Amino acid sequence: MAFHKNLTRVERARLAVTKLICPITRDALRVIPLTDFIFGIYISSRYRYVYIDNPKTGCTSLKSAMAELELRGRKSDLDPLNLEVIHYDSSPLKSFVPIFPKPTLSNLIKNNYRFVTFVRNPYQRLLSCYLNKFDNSTAKDNPQARRMPRGAAPGSFSEFIDAIIGQTDHDMDPHWRSQSINIHYSRVPYAYIGRFENYATDYVTTFHKLGIPADEIPTLRHLNKTGAGRASLHEFYDKKSQDAVYARYQDDFVNFGYPYELPD
Known part of the structure; x- marks a missing residue:
């Protein structure tokens, strides 16, 4: 069952x-909208795992395999x-919403x-977001543009950065929201956090951590490429x-061990 923007009684x-019995949900909804919270959760009852979505980290390829x-x-x-x-409600990993009376997180x-x-x-994540959602987008109705401060697509990458660093996490789109917030980093005991930089290896390790035998792991298909990894x-x-991004996303740099310096 999907929850709507205008909730029924x-x-x-x-x-x-749910907020009373699930501290993770209660704390998460203090900083992000309900629709983003629900959209980011993918649950496998068959293999007993939860994937928390963090856009622009290879999630399309991983969710397709799952x-x-x-x-x-x-x-x-x-x-x-x-x-x-x-990505959406047709996913077999969206069989239920983790809101009471269903199992909460x-x-x-x-x-x-x-x-x-x-x-x-x-x-790199922010550059990938810009190239994919704005620089390369031909959509007339861009849902990410509606989450920009002025409700319009930025004209350049620097304009994109200038606009988003002043937003609260609640107002941000998940594609550029702090990753620590997206994945409820301080609240969820993760079995494994993969890194996009080691995607092929960490893709396999993710399924190993979920108890999937090596010969049953789906073939990796690289979907939704943006070219950001090849851009300087x-x-x-x-x-x-650079300074603005490091200051705004400092929790991500610290929590996941990324340095101030730009990657080569």
Whole structure:
């Protein structure tokens, strides 16, 4: 069941109970919207794990593989390469919303569900976001543009950085929100946090941590490439934008061990 922006009385009551019994949900909703919170959670009842989505870290490829694994051996018309199946309610990992009376995140932890996610160097992640959502976007109705401070797409990368660093985490889109906030870093006991920089290796390790035998791990398909990994960050960042990003996203640099210096 999907929760709507304008909650019904029953949904409000269920949410209130969830906040009482699940500290993770209660704390998360203090800093991010309910729709973002729910959208970012993918649950496998079959393999007993939770993937917390962190956009621009290879999540499309990983969620496609997870959907393929979840559907394997079952009669289904769902295509794990279909973006609706990968990202939205059609996903087999979206069978329920972790809001009372369904199991909450705290309840899933108590029941030994394993949590996994991926992170990325903040400098590269923001560049990937800009190139994918604004520089390369041809969509007339860009949902990410609506989350910009003025509700309009930025004209350049420097304009993008200048605009987002003043936003609160609540107002940010998940594609450029602090990764520490996106993945509830201080609240969730992760079994594994993969790194985009070591994607091929960490992709396999993620499934190993979930108890998936090596011969059952889906083949890695690199989906939704932006080219940011091949771009020189020095072409986009100057000292001002580098300092601004380091200051705004300092928790991510510290929590995940990324240095101040721009990657080569």
